[in-house]
Amino acid sequence: MTALVFGIFALALTGPVAEWLSRARWPLHAPRAAMALWQSIALAAVLSAFSCGLAIAANLLVPGPDGRPTTNPLDEIKSLGVVLWLVYVGVFALTLMIGARLMYTTVRVGVRTRARRSAHRQLIDLLDRVDRSRSDHRFLARDVRMLEVEQPIAYCLPGLRQRVVLSEGVISRLSRDELEAVITHERAHLRARHDLILEAFIAVHAAFPRFIRSKSALGAVQLLVEVLADDHAVRATGPTPLGRALVACADSVAPRGALAVGGPTTLTRVQRLSHDRPARLAGLVAYVAAAGILVLPTLAVAIPWLTELSRLVTAG
8 A cells, every 4th residue: 555655646746746837827926936846746756656666675575673575576476466466566667767767867967968068168168259358348257258159149057167158149239237137147047056956857857757757847847947047137137138138039049958048938938027926825835835745755765764774773
């Protein structure tokens, strides 16, 4: 029964719950709370999947007082029945697969992303055209790089050596306030390490099989990351300069591993700037829900391990 409960909980969080939340409109008006809820859902889904696997392993192996298995998994066929035993083994194998894919994807995404950023950082440092002797370039900080490109481009490269990359087209077309909004937006990404949040969600998204996970959950988190950076820019310059800058940079592109100011979410974000109404009640409910969602799987994973550890220490 424990394995069934946690299995259903993990499936619900990665499927219908994530799908419902990705379609809701209130997260745009309470982005911090919504991000906390998304993070708790992702973590709870992973913990629930592992809890399901641990519960099944306990049923198949029957650990003794010293924590070691006292039975052969095949011996449980008689007591569980062939069908239920096969279900247990299948779900346990799925849990192991999710865990293995999660570790593999986390390492792969992290290594590849950082390699791309390092190579691209070296390239833009060589192509930098910022002339700080010019009066219109003096306000650009040392971490800003300018590319000699007419197309409006603005993005940031996270990491230890952070960069904000602007094109000549952006600098020439935007006013001082609009340019400040763009730079503040990108620095908000760098300061909050939104890249790490996205990497974690990409890893969780890839770990679960396609027939389980929500297709739009990752896109919803990507939108929230941009909304959070927008809020920082609004506090610095106001909504009007940011809105104009977003429209001007709507077609802005960025290499993989970077965070661009424009993109497919631009229209939604511009509309939000003119119709933003803080959803404080929804935010409070989201924080409470985030805490509640984490309690059950966290305790379910922690308590058995602590119990077994205490048993082993006592037996030793």
